[in-house]
Amino acid sequence: MSSHVPNSHPVSARAPGRTLAAWWQALPLTTVFALFFLVPLALVLMVSFWDYNQYEMHPDFTFKNYLAVFDGCISGDDLCVTFKTYLSTLKFSLLVWLLTLLIGFTVSYFLAFHVRSSGVQVVLFVLCTIPFWTSNVIRMIAWVPLLGRNGLVNDALVHLGVVDQPVEWLLFSSFSVVLAFVHLFSTFMIVPIFNSMMRIDRSLLEAAADSGATAWQTLWNVIVPLCRTGIIIGSIFVITIVMGDFVTIGVMGGQQIASVGKIIQVQTSYLQFPLAAANAVILLSVVLMIIWALTRMVDIRKEL
Amino acid sequence: MSDIIDSLDALAMQRRTVLKGTAGILAAGMFPSIHAAEPIVLRYLGTAVNQDKEIADKFKADTGIEIQYVAVTTDDVTKRAVTAPNSFDLIDTEYFSLKNIVPTGNLKGIDTKRIKNADKITSLFTTGTVAGKKVGDQGTAPKKTIYLEGEKSKVFAKSPTQFMSLIPTVYNADTLGIRPDLIKRPITSWAELLNPEFKGKAAILNIPSIGIMDAAMVVEAMGIYKYPDKGNMTKKEIDLTIKTLIEAKKQGQFRSLWKDFNESVNLMASGEVVIQSMWSPAVTAVRTKGIACTFQPLKEGYRAWASGFGLPATLSGKKLDGAYEFINWFLDGWAGAYLNRQGYYSAVLDTAKAKMEAYEWAYWMEGKPAAQDIKSPHGDLLAKKGEVRDGGSYEARMGGIACWNAVMDENAYMVQKWNEFVAA
Numbered sequence: 001m002s003s004h005v006p007n008s009h010p011v012s013a014r015a016p017g018r019t020l021a022a023w024w025q026a027l028p029l030t031t032v033f034a035l036f037f038l039v040p041l042a043l044v045l046m047v048s049f050w051d052y053n054q055y056e057m058h059p060d061f062t063f064k065n066y067l068a069v070f071d072g073c074i075s076g077d078d079l080c081v082t083f084k085t086y087l088s089t090l091k092f093s094l095l096v097w098l099l100t101l102l103i104g105f106t107v108s109y110f111l112a113f114h115v116r117s118s119g120v121q122v123v124l125f126v127l128c129t130i131p132f133w134t135s136n137v138i139r140m141i142a143w144v145p146l147l148g149r150n151g152l153v154n155d156a157l158v159h160l161g162v163v164d165q166p167v168e169w170l171l172f173s174s175f176s177v178v179l180a181f182v183h184l185f186s187t188f189m190i191v192p193i194f195n196s197m198m199r200i201d202r203s204l205l206e207a208a209a210d211s212g213a214t215a216w217q218t219l220w221n222v223i224v225p226l227c228r229t230g231i232i233i234g235s236i237f238v239i240t241i242v243m244g245d246f247v248t249i250g251v252m253g254g255q256q257i258a259s260v261g262k263i264i265q266v267q268t269s270y271l272q273f274p275l276a277a278a279n280a281v282i283l284l285s286v287v288l289m290i291i292w293a294l295t296r297m298v299d300i301r302k303e304l
Numbered sequence: 305m306s307d308i309i310d311s312l313d314a315l316a317m318q319r320r321t322v323l324k325g326t327a328g329i330l331a332a333g334m335f336p337s338i339h340a341a342e343p344i345v346l347r348y349l350g351t352a353v354n355q356d357k358e359i360a361d362k363f364k365a366d367t368g369i370e371i372q373y374v375a376v377t378t379d380d381v382t383k384r385a386v387t388a389p390n391s392f393d394l395i396d397t398e399y400f401s402l403k404n405i406v407p408t409g410n411l412k413g414i415d416t417k418r419i420k421n422a423d424k425i426t427s428l429f430t431t432g433t434v435a436g437k438k439v440g441d442q443g444t445a446p447k448k449t450i451y452l453e454g455e456k457s458k459v460f461a462k463s464p465t466q467f468m469s470l471i472p473t474v475y476n477a478d479t480l481g482i483r484p485d486l487i488k489r490p491i492t493s494w495a496e497l498l499n500p501e502f503k504g505k506a507a508i509l510n511i512p513s514i515g516i517m518d519a520a521m522v523v524e525a526m527g528i529y530k531y532p533d534k535g536n537m538t539k540k541e542i543d544l545t546i547k548t549l550i551e552a553k554k555q556g557q558f559r560s561l562w563k564d565f566n567e568s569v570n571l572m573a574s575g576e577v578v579i580q581s582m583w584s585p586a587v588t589a590v591r592t593k594g595i596a597c598t599f600q601p602l603k604e605g606y607r608a609w610a611s612g613f614g615l616p617a618t619l620s621g622k623k624l625d626g627a628y629e630f631i632n633w634f635l636d637g638w639a640g641a642y643l644n645r646q647g648y649y650s651a652v653l654d655t656a657k658a659k660m661e662a663y664e665w666a667y668w669m670e671g672k673p674a675a676q677d678i679k680s681p682h683g684d685l686l687a688k689k690g691e692v693r694d695g696g697s698y699e700a701r702m703g704g705i706a707c708w709n710a711v712m713d714e715n716a717y718m719v720q721k722w723n724e725f726v727a728a
Contacts, residue, residue: 054715055386055404068720081724088727141570150575168504171576172560251567254560255510256553258727266512266726269379270719271386271404 041284048277057274065278085258086286092174092249092259093242096181100238101231103182104189108230109223111190112197113205128190131183143180143252147171172254180252181242188241189234196230197223228298236291243287344626345370349385350396351378353565353585354474354611358681359639366633369626378511385410385614394627395614400444400513402469403711405614406458412617413452413467418628421635422468424652429472429610430464434702439608443517443535443710446472446610456617470612471631472651474643477606477701481572481582485596494518494604495525497579498552507571507580508549510561512722514709517607518581519545521706525604535710539717546721550728561726572597584647587694592684599694605706606695612651644668645681649698671697 051060073080079087107128115121131139146152147170154166169175200223208218224231246261260283267276348355352375360371374392376384382401384391389410397405405411416422427433432447441447451461452469460469482491487502497506497518509515520534523545531541552558559577562568569589571577582599590597613631615624633639640656643649645664650656657665663675671693678687687693695701712718 054711055408071720081727085727144570144574144576148574148576250563254507254558255563256558256561256726258723262726263723266719266723269377269383270512270715271383272716272719275716 044277044280047274048281050274050277052272052274055271065275066282068275069278069282081258085260085263088257089243089259092177092181093239095178096185096242097235097238099178099182100186100189101235103186104193104234105227105231107186107190108194108197108227109219111194112200125190125194128187131187139180139184141251143176144171147176147179172252172256174253174257176252177249177257180248181245184248185238185241188237189231192233192237193227193230196227200226229300232294232298232300235294239290239294240287243290244283343368343370344622345372346393346623346626346630347372347374347391348394348396349374349376349381349392350611351375351381354396354643356642356681359642362638363630363633367629369629371630385616389616390618392616393619393623394630395616396473396611397470397614398609398611398709399446399449399470400609400709400711402449402460403444406449406452406460406469409456409458410617411469411614412619413455413457413465413469414471414613414615414631415455416466416468418632419468419471419635420632421652421655422471424654425472425635426649426651426653428475428702429651434705435699437703439703439705440605440707442531442533442706443607443708445708446475446612450612470614471635472610472612473634474648474650475608475610476584476648477608477695477705478581478583479602479606479695480600481568481580481587481590482598482600483572483575483578483596484598486575486578491579491600492603493525494521494602495527497522497581498526498548498557500555500557502557502579504556504559505576505578506557507560507562507568507577508558509568509581510563510726512719513711513715514607514609515561515581516542516545516718516722517707517709519549521604521607523548525602534707536712537714537718539714542712542714542718542721546725549725553725553728588647588680588686591686592680601695601701601704605704606701607707607709608702608705609709642681645679647686647693649702653698667693669698671695671700 047057048065049061049063050057051062051064052058069082071080071082073083111121111124115124144151148154149166149168149171151171153170154163157163158166204222204226205218208222213221244261246259246265249257249259250262260279264276264279264283267273267279346369348360348371350373352373355373355375360373364370378398378401381395381397382404385395385397385401385405386408389408395411402411428439429446429450432438432441432445449460450468450470450472451463451465452467453459453461453465455467457467461467480491480494480497496502497508508518516537517534520531520537523529524531524534526548528548529541529544531537537545560567560571562571562580565583565586568580568582568586571580572582572586572590573593573595584599587597587599613627613634615627619627635652635655637652637655637657637659640650640652641659644656644660645668647668653669657669660668664678666672667674667678667687673690673692674687676689677685678691680686695704
C-alpha cells in the first residue's frame, strides 16, 4: 500500500498497527490463540499446583508435584530419573539437530543452486515430502523388517561375511531412534533453508566469484549467513519436536529409552494430571529457553 | 464400459461405508443429542479388542438398537470414565479400573433383578471359585469389586447385594507367550523371563499396573521374595520388584517393551523376541500367520483379568432400557459363543454352550483334542484336528489363577518407580 501512495496516508503508512481496522483484522487469530493456546496453557500451569489422589484432583496451591518431579535430584548419588531423562532427550535433540542440519542444508543447496530448471526443482522438492505420505507409526514399523535381527540389512551383512552374528544395535537402540528422527524431520530443515536460499540474490554469488572467493569461501561467508533465518526456523522445528516426542522414541527404542513426553503420557494415563502438568510446565520452560537462545542469534522478524 | 462403472460404483460405496463408519465414531463423541429423537443408539466405550462388528450387527438385527463403538486404550477407558462420564452410554472396562472409577460416583449400580441370567454368572466372579475350589485372589479380584452397596453407591459391598458394578463380559488368564521353534526346550516357570539364556530376546509389557504383576510373578518364581499380596505391594516391595527389573534391563535382557497388542504380535512374529508377557488373542494372531507360538501354562499359575459392562450414573429413560436390553442379550449365548470361539471365556457358560457345536465346546472348554479343524468366527484356521488348547480345560486354566490385574494403594509410587525402570 504505502509504496503506491506514499504521501496521501502518511500516518497509517508509518504506523499501520494503530488503526481500528488493523485491530479487527488481528482479532480472529488472537481469539483462536487465546482460546486454544493461552487458556489451556494457563490451565496446565494452574493444575500443576493442584493436589490429586487416585481418581480426582482438587484445587490447591502446593509445590508437591514439582518436588516429586525432582525427587532425589539433590541428595542422590546417582543421577535422578528426571535429570537422566532430560539428558537423554537433550542428547537426541542435539544429534538429530546436527544431522538434519547437515542433510537439510546439503539437499537444499543442491536443489537451490545445482538444479537449474524450476520444474525439476519442484519435482525433487515434492520427493522430499514422501516420508509424510504414510502415517507416523507405519513408517516406523517399516524399519523392523529392514533393521531387525532377521531383517534385510542383517541378512546382507551376514551373507557378505562382514559379521558372523546378526548386529543387534540396529534396532531398538539409540541408533534406530536417531535414524527414524532424521528420516522423519529432515524435511522440516529442508523447507525453510531452501526457502532462504531461493531468496538469495544470485548476483551476490557472481560478485563473490568475481572478487576471487573460492566455492567454500562463498558458501561460508555469503550463503550460510544469508540462510541464517532458514536454519534457525528449521532448528526450532526439529528441536521442539524431538524434545516433546514420545511415539518415535517409544517405537524405535523398543519402549526402553526414556523421554520426557513418555513420562507425561504415562502419568496422564494414570490420572496423575497435576504431576503431568508440572512435568509439562518444566518441559515447556526448557524448550522456551532453547528457543530464546536460538532467536538471540538472529532476529527472525527482521529477516523475514 | 458398464463393468468399469459398476466397479467404480462399488468403490464409491465402499468409501462411503468407511466414511459413514468414521463419521459414526466422531458423532459418538461429539453430537449425542442429534440421536435423541431417533431409534436408540448406544455409545459403547471400550477397548477395540472386545468391539466386534459382528456383535453389533447381530444385536441390531435382533433388537433394532444400534451400537456405536468408541474404541480407546485400557488406560483411556478409565480416564474417560473419570473425566467425561457423559460421553458414553455403556462402558466396557476392567474390574481393576473400578477402584479408580467407582469412588467418583460416575457409575450406577446395575440392578440384577433386571438381568435375566444374573444368577447364572460364573462363580469365579461372585464367590471367586472354579468348580467349587477357591482360586488365587491377590490383586483386584472381581469378587472384591463386583457388588455395590446400592444403586448410587461409591463403595464396594463386602457381601453379595442386588447391585453389581459391572456385569462380566469376557475374562481370561494371561501367561508368557513363547516361540517353541526358537527356544527348543520346555518352559515351565515365570522365572524363565529373566533367564540370561534369553538375553536380548525377552520382552515385558509397558503398562505399569499389569507389567508390575508379571514382574512380581517372576520375582516369586526366582525365589527372591514371596509377596503377601502381589496386587497390593508396599513401597518396599515395589522397590524390590523394580530393582530386579532394572538389573535385568541393564544386563540387556529385554529386546523391547511393548504397550500395544500389535507390537507384541510383531515382536514375536519377527523373531526379535522369543519369550514375553503376552495376551491370548495376540498368540492367536501370531499363529494365524503360520508361525509357531505357545501361550505357555506355567507352574506358578496365571495372571487373570476380567472386564464387564457398566452404566454411567446419568443414564436414564429409553437409553437405560436399551443398555439393559443389550446386557441381557449379551449374556444370552450368541455373544458368549462368539467370544469363546476366540479363546476368551464368557460370563454365563450355559447359554454359550447352547450356541456352540459340541466339538467346539469340547476343544475350547473341556481341553479335549479337536475332533475337527477349529476355526475362528472369521473363518481362520486356529487349530488342526487332534490339537489340544494351551492350558487345557476351563477348570485347569481358570483354576490356575494366581493373581489378578490390580490397582494398588501405592499406585502413584508404583508408576513413578516404573518410569524409573523405563529410564534406567
